[in-house]
Amino acid sequence: MDWLGLHFLSSMPTPGNGQVLLDCGHNPFLVALAYLVACAASFATLDIAERVGHVDSVNARLRWRVLGALCLAVGIWAMHFISMLSFQAPLDMHYDIPVTIASLVIALISGTVAMQALSHPLLRPGQYLIASLCIGLGIAAMHYLGMSAMGSSATQYYEPFRFAASIVIAIISSLAALVLAIKLRHGSGMFHQLIKYGASLVMGLGIVSTHFMGMWALHLMVPEGTPMRMHSTENSLQLSLTIALIVMLIIAGSVSAALADKKLQAKEHDLRRVNALLSQLDQARVSLQKVAHYDALTNLINRRGFNQIFAERLMEQKLANGMLAVMFLDVDHFKRINDSLGHDAGDELLKVIADRIRGATRVNDVVARFGGDEFCILIALRNVEEARHMAQRVMAKMKDPIALAGRSMVMTTSIGVSVYPHDGDTCEELLKNADLALYQSKGNGRNTLHFFNEALKNKASLELHLEEQLRNALIDRQGLELFYQPIVDLRTGHVAKLEALVRWRHPVHGLLTPDRFITIAETNGLIAELDNWVLRRACMDLAMLVDDGFEKLIITVNCSALNLAREELAQEMDTALKDAGVPAQRLELEVTENALMGNISNTVLLLNEIRKLGVALSIDDFGTGYSSLAYLKRLPLDTVKIDRSFIIDIPESPQDMEIVQAIIVMAHTLHLKVVTEGVETPAQLEFLSEYGCDYAQGYLFSKPAPLEALKPLVEQLNRRKPSELWPPVNLLEAVETSAVETITPYGRRDASHSRADRFRTRP
Incomplete structure (x- = not known):
């Protein structure tokens, strides 16, 4: 085939x-x-x-x-x-x-x-x-x-x-x-x-x-x-x-x-891998640089990035003989948003605020977020008024309503401004001065604008110096003193109580009243230690008074609002009384009206603990705060102290007389004693006695003085009979040697019985 x-x-x-x-x-x-x-x-x-x-x-x-x-x-x-x-x-x-x-x-x-x-x-x-x-x-x-x-x-x-x-x-x-x-x-x-x-x-x-x-x-x-x-x-x-x-x-x-x-x-392939790795490293470097210099929440530059740009812009303006303005912005009461609506809502609000600040600034202006609710703007200027107009534009933009968590709210901002070259020639100095100006804006009621001036710097330096020296004074137990002002029982004419008032005998500025250092103590965490020192010293003075034959005298001490929020206060009072060996009934604690209203539930619990010790409780500056009768009846109080602002114009002011009468009647209805401070004239004393006020305190009896200087006055008043109370003796001259004058860096003033003169915090 x-x-x-x-x-x-x-x-x-x-x-x-x-x-x-x-x-x-x-x-x-x-x-x-x-x-x-x-x-x-x-x-x-x-x-x-x-x-x-x-x-x-x-x-x-x-x-x-x-x-x-x-x-x-x-x-x-x-x-x-x-x-x-x-x-x-x-x-x-x-x-x-x-x-x-x-x-x-x-x-x-x-x-x-x-x-x-x-x-x-x-x-x-x-x-x-x-x-x-x-x-x-x-x-x-x-x-x-x-x-x-x-x-x-x-x-x-x-x-x-x-x-x-x-x-x-x-x-x-x-x-x-x-x-x-x-x-x-x-x-x-x-x-x-x-x-x-x-x-x-x-x-x-x-x-x-x-x-x-x-x-x-x-x-x-x-x-x-x-x-x-x-x-x-x-x-x-x-x-x-x-x-x-x-x-x-x-x-x-x-x-x-x-x-x-x-x-x-x-x-x-290795070269490509190396190139790819280098590219990834470049991307990572860019990402890290962005993370290091930008705020993740608002996409604004952060403090580190701002400082870098600030240094470059400042050098440019130095070479060009130009001007720069640094603006510190702080959102007013931002903490209330976080506390009430949560941090997520706070973050959303910060994004809106950042957009509004950017919308109010120019393209070349630098806007940064330093953290929290604090922002900073850097702008080049031709004149200072340009910075003012920019700040006012930002403040106006901030006041537009913001829809947040189903609510419409309006936020405000406080702004502090420093200008190169008038307020400094370095980044650090300009930032510090803008911060001082911001502090001034917040201290003046917020929603305001302030430019830096040398007085702010001097004040800040002085407060820093006082803070350091106050800390040393608390450590060394030197320089701090207690003055006392008598509180007279109007039924007997005798001194029933002594109010303890702290003083600081400064080696340079002389005798300082509390309005010069209490705020410093509260701001820097020294108030609890200072309050405890006053308490222990007052208890020791009580023991001395017992030894001197004043067995019935009561000493009242003031309590800071910050200290009233501390759970340890009751234990500290008990320890101070036991160490001094005096009964708790000889001590009375004074708290301001607004301090009581800060956290009413916790305040009631703490005051009940203090009351169980036997310490009496008094509400100070009554009528100046925002307490209500509903709250007042819940508090375990013994005494109400009427603020001197209602007494000073009596008997010329019928309205003040009616207010004081109403307070006395209300207090007695609640089974509370009444103390009126700021009594300076016999007419005022006669009016208070006529309408049933229990106690009176003021210059008519004595200015604040050291305990040793007050003892003769107390003995003199306590020897009087009730019938000798009228007409009242002008004791102002009798204790003139006990009067205290305070030399402050801002001039000479008399020590007084006003709120600023006593050891308490402003609301």
Whole structure:
């Protein structure tokens, strides 16, 4: 049977018809050489397929595909040709060069198809099958075309089964080669390389098996009488070695190029990674710089960023002889928003406020958030009025209603301004001075604007100096003194109580009244210690009074509103009384009206604890605060003290007289005693006595004085009979030597019985 010019065994003539079946063999060395070439070609194909899968450039991928096709085709063709040269038969044989070249072309086409398939990142099963069929059939065609190029006097016959088996082996080998090449494109390391070596051996075996299965299917028949002789294999060996060497050089060059490209690509990949890391580092640096210099909530620059820009702008204005204004802004009563609506609502409010401040400023102005509800604006100026107009524009913008948590609210701001070069020539000095101006705005009722002036700086320096010295005075227990002012029982005319009033004998400024240092103590956390000192000193003076025969005198001490919020107050009072060894009934605690109303529930609990000790309680400055009768009846009070502002114009003011009468009646209805302070004239005393006031206190009896100086006065008053109270004796002259004058840095003033003169806090 003939097919495509091939003769199969079914048409082979039987022996005796003049045909002789030749017995042929192969050169083992050349067979091994052919297998080596096939393995080398397989390894080169795997390596180049790996390069095709890793390069990004289209042109580079095309070049590697061409090189891979060449290596695979030349390797398979060289394996086939060397295997043919290893074929040993007792005949003269030659090869048809055009047919041999045609077989090489078929090998190149098969290699191209293989590399085209390997250029895809992933093949579907159908694509694997089609590609392996094409490659396998191409290899088989190359093999049998190369066999037909072998010319001799013999006729070639093939067994059909072995012939078909060679084609199947070629297809299976092609499929295995495709799978291995795609699977081994990714990976690195010694283990990966060893797997590639093993795969190359398997692929080489498949390629060689295809050839020798075809050779096994071959049978040569020659006519009888054909001369038989074995030719020398020296020429075949030389030609095989030459072909193998050439092919090996081509393959080695290709593999070397692949390795070199792999290293270059690895370095390029490393460079890209380094560039990517540098880019990420740049982005991280920018992000960190933004985090370091910008406020995350409002997206305004923060204090650090502001200081950096401030230094640059200040240098520019110094060189240009220009002006700068620094504005400190503080949102008034912002804490109430956090306390009532929560911090989330407070954050939303800060965002709105930041937008409004930005909307009121110019493009080149710098707006920063320093933290909390504190903002700062930096602007370049032509004149000071420009800063005033800017601040007023911001304040007006802030007053627009804000919708927050279902409510419409209006916020205000306090602003302090310092101007370069008038108020300083450094960033630190200008910021400090703007802060002082802001403090002045907040102290003057908020929602105001203040520019810095030297008086603020002097005041701040003085307060800082006083704070330091007051702290030392509390530590050393030196300089602080207690003065007392008598409180007279109007029924008996006797001194029933002494109000303890703290004084500070300053080494430079003289005797200071509480209005000069109480606020400093409250602001800097010294008020509790100062209050405790007054309490303990008053208790010790009580013990001295007992020893001197004043067993019934009561001392009243004032309590700061801040101290009234401390749970430890009751325990401290108990300790002070026990240490001094005096009964609690001899002590009375005075608290201002507004201090009581600060936290009424906690205040009631604390006052009940103090009352359980036996200490009496008095509400001071009554009528000046905002307490109600509903609250007043809940408090465990003993005494109500009417503020001097209602007494000073009596008897000229009928309205004040009616108010005092009403307070006395109300207090007595609640079973409370009444003390009126600021009594300076006999007419005032007569009026109070007529309308049932229980106690009176004021300059009519005595100015505040040290305890030792007051003892003669107390003895004199306590010797009087009730009938001697009218007309009242002008005791002001009798105790003139006990009167106290206070020298302050702002001039000379008399120590008085006003609210500022006593140890208490302003509301």
